[in-house]
Amino acid sequence: MFIFGMAMLAFIGLLLIGMPIAVSIGMTTALALFLSDIPVSFISQLSFSSLDSFTYLAIPMFILVGFVMETGGLSKRIVNFASSLVGQTAGGLGIVTVVACMFFAAISGSSPATVAAIGSMMIPSMIEKGYNRDFAGALTASAGSLGILIPPSIPMIIYAVTAEISIGDMFLAGFVPGAMIGAGLILAVYIISKKRGYKGQDEAFSVAKVKSSFKEAKWALLTPIIILGGIYSGIFTATEAACITVIYTLIIGLFVHREMKFKDIRPVIVKAALTTGCVIIILGFATAFARYLTISQIPQMIGELILQFTDNPTLILLIFVALIMFTGLFIETAAQILIYTPLFLPILVQLGVSPYHFGIILIVGTELALITPPVGVNLFVAKGITGSSMVQLTRAVIPFLLSMLLVQIALVFLPGAITFLPDLFK
Amino acid sequence: MNDIEEYVSVGLFSALIILCFLQILFRFVFNFSLSWTEELSRYVFIALVYIAASLAVIRGAHVRVEVIDNYVTGKAKKYLDTVIDLSFALFMIYIGYYGIEITVDALSVGQTTPALGWKSGWVYSIIPFSFYLIAFRLVQRAYQRATGTLKNSNNTVGCD
Numbered sequence: 361m362f363i364f365g366m367a368m369l370a371f372i373g374l375l376l377i378g379m380p381i382a383v384s385i386g387m388t389t390a391l392a393l394f395l396s397d398i399p400v401s402f403i404s405q406l407s408f409s410s411l412d413s414f415t416y417l418a419i420p421m422f423i424l425v426g427f428v429m430e431t432g433g434l435s436k437r438i439v440n441f442a443s444s445l446v447g448q449t450a451g452g453l454g455i456v457t458v459v460a461c462m463f464f465a466a467i468s469g470s471s472p473a474t475v476a477a478i479g480s481m482m483i484p485s486m487i488e489k490g491y492n493r494d495f496a497g498a499l500t501a502s503a504g505s506l507g508i509l510i511p512p513s514i515p516m517i518i519y520a521v522t523a524e525i526s527i528g529d530m531f532l533a534g535f536v537p538g539a540m541i542g543a544g545l546i547l548a549v550y551i552i553s554k555k556r557g558y559k560g561q562d563e564a565f566s567v568a569k570v571k572s573s574f575k576e577a578k579w580a581l582l583t584p585i586i587i588l589g590g591i592y593s594g595i596f597t598a599t600e601a602a603c604i605t606v607i608y609t610l611i612i613g614l615f616v617h618r619e620m621k622f623k624d625i626r627p628v629i630v631k632a633a634l635t636t637g638c639v640i641i642i643l644g645f646a647t648a649f650a651r652y653l654t655i656s657q658i659p660q661m662i663g664e665l666i667l668q669f670t671d672n673p674t675l676i677l678l679i680f681v682a683l684i685m686f687t688g689l690f691i692e693t694a695a696q697i698l699i700y701t702p703l704f705l706p707i708l709v710q711l712g713v714s715p716y717h718f719g720i721i722l723i724v725g726t727e728l729a730l731i732t733p734p735v736g737v738n739l740f741v742a743k744g745i746t747g748s749s750m751v752q753l754t755r756a757v758i759p760f761l762l763s764m765l766l767v768q769i770a771l772v773f774l775p776g777a778i779t780f781l782p783d784l785f786k
Numbered sequence: 787m788n789d790i791e792e793y794v795s796v797g798l799f800s801a802l803i804i805l806c807f808l809q810i811l812f813r814f815v816f817n818f819s820l821s822w823t824e825e826l827s828r829y830v831f832i833a834l835v836y837i838a839a840s841l842a843v844i845r846g847a848h849v850r851v852e853v854i855d856n857y858v859t860g861k862a863k864k865y866l867d868t869v870i871d872l873s874f875a876l877f878m879i880y881i882g883y884y885g886i887e888i889t890v891d892a893l894s895v896g897q898t899t900p901a902l903g904w905k906s907g908w909v910y911s912i913i914p915f916s917f918y919l920i921a922f923r924l925v926q927r928a929y930q931r932a933t934g935t936l937k938n939s940n941n942t943v944g945c946d
Contacts, residue, residue, distance in 0.1 A: 377866065378855070380848035382839075383874050386881070401884035408913050411832045414824055417806065420799065420834065596810075603806040626796055630841075633795035637838025638848055644835070690851060734853045 364658050367392040375690055381735070382638075385695055386645035392652050403648045410647035411640065414599055415521050418469075419514050419640065421602035424632040425609055426473030426507075429464070429580070431628055432613015432620040435477040437577035438463045443561070444573040451553025452560030453489055454499055457482040458545045461503035465510035465538065466584035467605070469517070470635075471693075471730055475504030475741045483745045491558055497746035498731075498756035501738040502764065503545055505727035508693070510538035512587055515693045515726055517598060518643065519719050522650075522701045527598045528591050529782035533716040536777045537724065537767070544763040552759060579612045592785065639694060646698040654702055663707040673711040677721055677772045680704055684722065685765070688729025692737060696726050716782055717775040724768040731757050791841035791919075798834040802827055825901040829909055836916035843923045868928045875924035878917045885914030 367388050374384035386403060393400050429435050442460040449455060460478050468474055479500040486496040508515045511531030520527040552558075563569070574581070587605050590596035596604065613620035653659060666676055684696065691699075700722060708718050730738040733754050743753055771777060805827040812820045842848050858866055893907030930936040 375851045376854060377870065378850050378852065379870055380850045380874065382848060383877060387873075387877055390877070390880070400881075401887060404881050404884035404888060404913060407836075407881070407885075407917075408832060408910055411835060412828050414828055417802065417827060417831050420802065420831070421806075424799070424803075599806065600810050603803060603810065606803055607807060629796050629799045630792055633799050633834065633838040634842055634845065634847055636799075637795075637835060637840070637842040640835040641839040641842075642849075692849065735849070735851050737849065 361658070361661055363392055363395045364653075364656065366395065372690070381692065381695065382642040382645055385642065385649055389645060389649040389652055392649070392656075396652070396656055398652065398655060402651070403645065406648040406651060407644040410644050413521060415517060415527070415597070416640070416643075418512075418517055418599040418602040420632060420636040421599070421606050422469030422512055422514055423473065423635050423639075424629065425602070425605050426468040426470050426477060427628045427631050428606065428609045428613055428620070429467060430473075430477040430480070431624050432609055433617040434467075434580035434583070434609060434612060435460075435464060436481060437573070437580050437617075439478065439481050441570075441573045441577040441581070444566075444569045447561040448563070448565045449550070449560050451549045451558045453482065453486045453491065454495075454549035454553055454558065455546050457486070457496075457500055458503040458542055458549065461500070461506050462510060462538065462542045463581070465507040467512075467580070467587070467609075468507050469512040469514040469602075471505045471507035471727065472737045472741050473635075474507035475500055475738045476745075478504060479742055479745045483742070487746075489558075492556070492756070493746045494748045494752045494756035495552065495556075497742035497748050497753050498739075498760060499545070499549060500745075501731050501736070501742040501753070502757060502760035503542075504738050504741075505730050505764075506538055506541060508730075509534050509541060509720075509723055509727060511535070512598070512602070513723070514639075515697055515723055516719070518694055519697050519701060519722065522698055523705055523715050523719065525715050525719070526782075529785070530716060530719055531588065531591065532781040532785060533720055533778045534723070535781055537720050537771055540770070540777065541724070541727075541764055541767050544767045545760055548759050548763040579616055583608065642692075643694045643698065646695040649695075650698045650702050653699070659703050659706060662703055666707060671711060673708055673713045674772060676704075676708060676711070677713070677718070678769070681721065681725065681765075681768055681772065684725035685728060685732075688725060689732050690735055692729055692735060693726040696729065697722060714775060714779050717771075717778050720778045721768065721771060724764070724771065728761065728764060728768070731761060788844060791837055791844060791923075795834060795838045795841055798830050798837065802830050802834060805830065821901045825899060829912070833912045833916070836912065836920070840916060840920045840923050843920055843927070846927075864931060868931055871924045871928045871931075875921040875928075878921040878924070882914045882917030882921065885910070885917060889914060 370391055371384055371388040374387060389403055390400050393402055439460045443456045446455045446459055457478060461474055464474050464478055483496045483500055487493050511534050516530045517527055520530045583605060586608060587601045590601045591598060705715060705718055709715060730736055733739060733750055739753050805823050809820055809823040812818050889907045889911045892910055893905060897906040899906055899909060
């Protein structure tokens with residue numbers, strides 16, 4: 361436990377001087393292994409073996425899908441469809457942003473990709489309509505985080521592999537919570553828009569318009585059906601579904617919408633590769649750290665510590681919500697999942713909590729981490745589009761953050777909302 | 787010279803998609819499971835991750851906490867960035883060294899991969915090779931920073 365404490369201090373120090381997160385985790389692990397007399401070669405070994413999983417191949421593919429949808433005109437059609445549905449109410453464009461992010465999330469597995477794709481269209485049009493720039497950026501950063509809660513989801517894949525549970529069921533568990541967070545955000549947008557007088561679109565709601573924009577967007581909207589239908593009917597594994605989605609979205613972009621050219625493919629792949637490199641290098645080192653924790657029996661110690669204090673699973677989950685909120689200021693998705701799962705899941709399962717319930721609380725926690733500074737990738741992406749400062753964006757994100765936190769706390773008390781769908785399909 | 791990682795990443799990524807698609811194609815259309823595609827695509831994936839990580843070093847794209855940028859600026863920031871790059875490089879050399887050990891051990895035992903029958907040691911050498919490549923790129927950055935020819939100093943792109 362002393363070594364663990366030392367390692368955590370070193371980790372925070374490394375992060376604060378601006379060392380890349382992946383390396384900070386790697387160096388911390390090396391230090392902890394060295395002090396515990398475990399061979400450091402362990403990290404080298406796990407850099408290979410922890411990635412040697414066919415399931416993880418889905419991650420680069422879903423990253424690529426996000427970029428292809430943007431280039432191939434799928435995102436644009438989704439936005440138009442969402443706009444014909446809900447564009448008329450107060451704060452119309454804001455609500456369109458949330459709904460478009462929800463649709464996009466059902467195809468893309470990444471949250472910053474959702475912010476980038478929807479934000480690049482919605483933020484300029486919101487600003488043009490007189491919405492506050494920071495509000496537009498903060499809203500898109502928050503709604504974009506749904507990318508990892510509404511299936512498919514890259515973090516859910518990492519969690520399901522770590523917790524050794526079914527990816528398909530984990531995906532199903534995300535639907536209701538995703539809809540709840542979406543509803544919470546829409547409510548927040550509505551209240552703020554009423555107060556500030558953001559109006560809806562001038563055109564009235566028309567069934568004809570919904571129909572025509574649906575027709576335009578039908579190929580994009582078919583994608584989630586292919587992915588999820590393929591996985592649940594048992595035809596595809598998650599990786600195969602991801603591969604089919606890449607090819608499907610490419611075909612739609614190249615030949616059906618004809619908005620993507622063959623020369624666009626290379627830059628899109630480079631972008632996806634770059635993102636893959638940044639994300640998955642963290643996965644290798646964080647797995648080594650998680651393994652160190654297990655070898656040193658840190659989870660048991662923390663478990664005993666918690667049990668001395670309480671054996672009420674709801675209370676433990678609430679403590680966990682606070683903890684992940686705090687660490688989420690600094691650490692992002694993959695590392696949090698790999699480290700927290702072995703720390704908390706065994707004791708919670710022992711107390712009767714479903715691994716899907718814990719998984720969703722964890723995933724929502726990582727969503728919040730994406731929109732809390734100083735490290736909040738979604739905020740960075742939104743900042744790149746609006747040109748706001750981090751402080752301005754942070755101030756504007758607070759109402760959305762609170763609304764998501766409230767839903768997360770509600771989910772602690774409502775395991776049924778999470779486990780209902782996976783149970784139904786059993 | 788600086789584009790090598792980019793070309794290799796694009797090649798590996800494309801190979802990954804093609805391999806995975808082949809596997810699906812054979813299973814559905816020819817009703818025949820290829821045993822080697824899965825194994826090969828896993829190795830291609832690992833190579834892609836670390837070569838792309840090297841690309842991310844060149845582009846200055848690795849995710850980091852940027853709080854310190856508000857307090858340390860100018861010349862001091864340059865020194866700090868150099869210290870960070872060089873310690874990152876040292877770490878890669880340190881872990882990469884164990885990678886060489888593991889590679890050599892696996893080669894001397896003559897262990898082979900299950901489906902392809904390749905020597906495991908060569909497959910494993912992805913780790914030391916790419917870690918030393920990353921270290922090289924970091925030293926290169928430090929050198930460029932010192933001589934004032936560094937592009938892409940610290941841009942944070944969405945990495946998740």
